[in-house]
Amino acid sequence: MTVFTATGFIGRLWRRTAAAGVGLALAALATGPAHAQLRVDISGVGATQYPIAIADFSGASSGTTSTPEVIRADLTRSGQFRLISAGGASLPLKSTVDYGTWQARGADYLALGSVEQNGGQYTVSYRLVDNVRKSELDSAVFTGNESEMRRIAHRIADRIYEKITGVRGVFSTRIAYVLQTSNGYELQIADADGQNPQVMLRSKQSIISPTWSPDGSKLAYVSFESGKSVIYVQTLATAQRQPVSNYKGNNSAPSWSPDGSHMAIVLSMDGISQIYTINADGSNLRRVMRSPLIDTEPDYTPDGQSLIFTSDRGGSPQIYKVPVAGGNAQRVTFSGSYNISPRVSPDGQQLVYVTRRNGAFRIASQALNSGSEQLLTDGPDDQSPSYAPNGMQVLYSSIQNGRSVLAVTSIDGRVRQTLSVLNGKVREPAWGPFTN
CATH class of the missing domain: 2.120.10.30 (TolB, C-terminal domain)
Structure with missing residues (x-):
């Protein structure tokens, strides 16, 4: 020794x-799932916090994975975002955003999206808007099966993180x-x-x-x-x-x-x-x-x-x-x-x-x-x-x-x-x- x-x-x-x-x-080599998930507890906040609302995504449910919930959890874990309640709102992806209303709620940013299902495949579309500058910051479309939905949500959270902070996200x-x-x-x-x-x-x-x-x-x-x-x-x-x-x-x-x-x-x-x-x-x-x-x-x-x-x-x-x-x-x-x-x-x-x-x-x-x-x-x-x-x-x-x-x-x-x-x-x- x-x-x-x-x-x-x-x-x-x-x-x-x-x-x-x-x-x-x-x-023994193994590629199966482990039995125990890791539980996450968070304390403290960052020196700068960005207020953002993540609306519920419209369209089909993707089984056990709630795309907006995963995104909210990712941004919260970073300590750099303050989640503003969307009040259960599910906004159509192509809806006209009332920037003033969301800004009045305290949300400088808003993310909205949709989930469409075709057989075993899902299409997830999302938009990110800046309510202060009254402009769209990002949009993207992802496709995958049920097992890939959580990874897609992490990728959306990565995009939101990078567009707002200027630093690449690590959620995925x-x-x-x-x-x-x-x-x-x-x-x-x-x-x-x-x-x-x-x-x-x-x-x-x-x-x-x-x-x-x-x-x-x-x-x-x-x-x-x-x-x-x-x-x-x-x-x-x-x-x-x-x-x-x-x-x-x-x-x-x-x-x-x-x-x-x-x-x-x-x-x-x-x-x-x-x-x-x-x-x-x-x-x-x-x-x-x-x-x-x-x-x-x-x-x-x-x-x-x-x-x-x-x-x-x-x-x-x-x-x-x-x-x-x-x-x-x-x-x-x-x-x-x-x-x-x-x-x-x-x-x-x-x-x-x-x-x-x-x-x-x-x-x-x-x-x-x-x-x-x-x-x-x-x-x-x-x-x-x-x-x-x-x-x-x-x-x-x-x-x-x-x-x-x-x-x-x-x-x-x-x-x-x-x-x-x-x-x-x-x-x-x-x-x-x-x-x-």
Whole structure:
């Protein structure tokens, strides 16, 4: 087992490993739905809130999915919108909007739409109008079957979010996480709101460190099913997977390069955890640098030229940066004596990580150009931060009221969501990329 014995630091990865133990697992690939949905609780509001009304959509019902309800829930979860009641109004899609009436109700924006059914296919049309400027901002038409209706609603919410805020929405993206139950471990993926969970892998032994390929088609992760840590890559559409790193000692902490052609990994084949790169198929192993102490948890910068990583080379666990080609590492974090699990924002300007302050593990954010730090969460045990692909939110695991949950915070810490499940411990989250 790899630990930072000099400082008492045991990284996120190794704490999970120690808790899980090792042993022969019975792993089974699965693509069926999971039994437990994640429940969402929201607290706080954004610094700016846009007042919007979402009218009921006219036309056919789409079974169990209410398109406007999903849109309302998405916008509410962002903390950046204030929902104005539409009073149960169902407006014809092509109706003339009385801008003044809706503005008088307090709605600067109004979304309306229709759902038409033809056999098993649905056509969803929507419009977004600006009641203040008395103009139409957006319109779109989507088609799909019943199982696709929720995704269509998320896509509409994404369009509304982007048209009003100027930032691409993430409601139609997905998340990955590990669920631990009394029967073992499950690697699951779900919609960003925690709905529609699907099991990618079941195992009696620990699964850790899932990470999405840049195109969202694959997951890399560490599994202990063979009695030791092995890095696998799994194609989500087919459930096919292959081991890409099974060297002597620990194989851990996979991180995809921005173009998906390489991964950075951590190996202890020479006795101490060090960072290597490999091709995405596991070939062409190359050591990045040589350090007398532990280097772990690499993450590529968006330009693909550097790695951000955790090391205790300075006497305590801190975050460093090194060129992918190798060279001298530069220290990045200086606040506090314990900073681990770095993740770089999609624009390369910010860094989130786990910091220990007054005995509590919290999520912190740091501007890479100035070094200014902000604490985003309160602890006591927040771990595994992962940026949303638009950089506006951070997903992480947390212990709240004695329960293991997933949580989301806005990048200013003002808005928080809790995604909890009733029948197990949920952890090791990773937010997936944009896929369309």
